[in-house]
Amino acid sequence: MTTNAFEAATVHGEMFDTNELVINMGPQHPSTHGVLRVVLRLDGEKVVDAEVVIGYLHRGIEKLSENRNWTQIILLTDRMDYVAAATSNVGYCETVEKLMAIEVPRRAKYIRTILMELQRIASHCLWVGTHAMDIGAMTVFLYAFRERELILDLFEEFCGARLTYNSMRIGGLPLDIPPGWDKKVLAFCDIMDGKIDEYETLLTHNRIWLERTKGVGVISGAEATALGLCGPALRGSGVARDVRKDEPYSAYAEMDFDIPVGVQGDTYDRYLVRMEEFRQSLRIIRQATQGIPEGPIVGKVPRLIKPAAGETYHAIESPKGELGYFIVSDGKSTNPYRFRVRPPSFCNLQALPRLVRGHLVADVVALIGSIDIVLGEVDR
Amino acid sequence: MIDTFIIPTLKILIVLNATLVGVSYMTLLERKVIAWAQSRLGPMRVGPQGVLQPIADAVKLILKEDITPSKADKWVFTAAPVISMVPALIVYAVIPFGPVVRLFGRDVSLYITDVNVGLLYIVSVASVGVYGIILAGYASNSKFPLLASLRASAQLISYEVAVTLTLVSVILMSGSLSMVSIVNAQYNAHVWFGFVQPVAFVIFVIGSLAETNRAPFDLPEAEQELTGGFHTEYSGMRFALFFLAEYANMIVVSSVATTLFFGGWLRPFPNVAALHFLDVIPSWTWFLIKSFVFLYLFIWIRATLPRYRYDQLMRLGWKVLIPVAILNLVVTGIVKVMLL
Amino acid sequence: MADAPEHAPKAAAPTGPVEPPPPADAAVPGYITSLQNGVPGSVTQLSLYLGDWTVIVPASHLLQAGRYLRDNAACAFDYLSDLTATDWPPRTTEGRFDVVYMLYSTRHRHRVRLKVKLGEDQPLASVTGLWPAANWLEREVFDMFGVNFTGHPDRRRILMPEDWQGHPQRKDYPLEGPGELLMENPLDWLKLRQAREEADIE
């Protein structure tokens, strides 16, 4: 929210300027994936420069969290990346567990892993649907939502909610999995296998899809790293950076999976990386579901959660990228002294002006889709 | 009196009404077909299987408030939807739905008129339809519609060239510009032109997708990029007119494709006497069936393909379709001269 | 806001984070010793807590230390994963802010945390030249804490509206309401709100 952008849109935006056209994309726009505003400076249809204006969904979750007790915050983390709420829950709980040195039982770790990977598939479903829709292939959108629905059903059975789950507790889980749930998860994996092929049939070798995504928004690995891109957007540029492998958390150390990386660093590679992540996630879910150990689901947690004074940073791999929590406890009050989220969408969105420069208006929506942002997380 | 005035008036009324009803049911068909492609049901609430949905839509659109933006060019803003609708309708004047038939003891032709420049008439009237889109974009006094109208005019003009060139190859085959003569020429040639002119046919289909702003060439109304394109600022019945014009144009294009490439009202293998029993089905039904196949193809493509980008669209038009169409035309001419 | 002690947290306000020095037997990682040798005076304090190494750097040495950590082959911290700040209003001697840099090396897969202690009006050199990723992160810290980054290419508010008063994540900023303006002059705030509403209607 800046005067610069505003002035650009009004003062500069003389409607019939033959040199430059300033276009305000959003905050109400069908394909900015929320209340994102992009001020585009166009030469014809070519983007000369872009400015991203955010903050429309700012709810001050960091500030709020500093005034809530440690358990209440779990609920707030749901509201950040609302298409992958369980992942945000886990990230927060693990950070607090690290602060309090709580040992989480293996069973809880396995179930968390399953939930997070289901969540990754759900989030990627939403991504592939909206990304394809932005490029005009609307059928994929409905196919992907069909499968996302199955995951939401699984979540509903597990915790009763479909979007904002509040499904973790510090030290473990609130509930054990319902009987037979693991069978359903495995059945879902079998269904999903075929459905991924279905999306790929519609897109991967489609000539129009190739033309629209290949060579669009190319970014080298070094530049992507410097710009702070994370998750599939970074891996699409060939940097094999995945928190699940590099700094294993939950049960990922015991899982066998691969990290797909791209070569060119264009939209198509980012697409391929995510498509492969679908399959890797299924692989992890299968391993974890078949190997859920018996045991308790909550570790030894004191009745009053009040970590000793100290600070820590803990990151996990959310579907969007590195989701980090930096939490400072003063050891005196029952709420965190400082609660900071490192939102992957925020850091990815930062690269948008760099990616769109020199491309056409139509590529802007393709690129917004390809970095996969959730505005709830960008603005917090 | 009856022959010169009443019968033509009746024909015009029938065709107009049938077109408008057809257009509104086209929207339902599209929603249903796409819904089936996407494993959902589509409209189901109004009437059994949602068959009354178009009527409900029409009522809704008529009752909706017509908003004119305060900074719009009011006259042009109002005229634009009409300008795009009228050419879409008057094209039907020369489309032959069937041959001359005996009806109530009178020879009645199943077309409104047969002018000897019929095909050119269609092309030229269609070219006027561009104004609706350009003016809508201009008059809205808004940036997204303006960008969309620029895209639209560039797209329509470019693809018109390719489409017209394919029409010329058909004209070479038939030796006439009259729509009725083209169908008769296919009867005399014992083959539908679609089979002798496959290249022209493919270019025609691609070009007509682009000319009717249909996916994958629906750039002027690309919702994801231009928030709805040239009709962003339109609401109510004016918006509906644009919508109807698009579907009316689709029907026109399908009818033209049927007439030029698939024998119009002719039944399959019109010269094979053994298939004479097919004549039980009236000629206009054959025409409608064939047109329906094209319409279905249009919808199918929309459900399947992503959208082209503006520069790719232009490249396809100018660097692929037009050269191929010219080549096809030259080859057709040479073959025609050699054979005669 | 600093001069509004009546709104400062009541319960004995903490004066800073616990930065336990590493135990004597802990092996200091190579990149830290390398930094200590490469940029003398850049490490004022070391801390190890829960396995995270924190290096406290004086504000004057931040850019040098950052460049060394990024470019030195043994360190190769090419990825700035996070940049944030913490506010400790009662801490007057070392400055109220901790500006924290989470660094990561995609090559060596190790992490380090840099921390700069900063007074309220003290400027801090921007690290956007080293890690472009810092651009928005520094803007957010500026927006939320009012840390003055010098040499930032585009120093504006990012999440809050441009005309917002105050810096919401400071500890003395009230949790609810429109901020210090309401606290001090409620009538002024009402007038301002009315003016804004009228501007919106127009």
Added chain:
Amino acid sequence: MAHAIAFYTLAAFILGFAILVVTTKDTVHSVLFLVLDFLFVAALYVMLNAPFLAVIQVLVYAGGIVVLYLFVVMLVNLKRPPEAHSDPHRMTKFGFGLAGAVLIELGAIVVSGYMKAPAVTSPAQNLPVSGNTEQVGWLLYTNYLIPFEIASMLLLVAMIGAIVLAKREL
């Protein structure tokens, strides 16, 4: 009789729109009146039994060329104040003089036309083909072949020139 009424009505419309084209303030409106004018001229061609010419008139002028005009007019800066449009070097007297000369020339043509014998027989009547389109084609590729070729050469040159001007970095 009906023919005459139709002719004069069309002529009135054509003249009316032509006046509107030059008097309207808004350039886009003026281009629109030009389109209407072309459409009525096309109607006139239909009356003169030249449907091919009518259709081509609509296709080429109304549907093609004026769209490009509209393009240009929409894109140039129209929101300038009226002072910006007035040209200090405008040669009003010269303009009126030129217009007068053209008017006299037209008048002379009309008058000399009346003086001469009734119009020469239309060449179409001696052509080996029937049908409007065929006749136009026949004439174009026989009697008027050289002007036709020259015209197409001219257009080609113009097109190349336009491309060169537009794409300097080609």
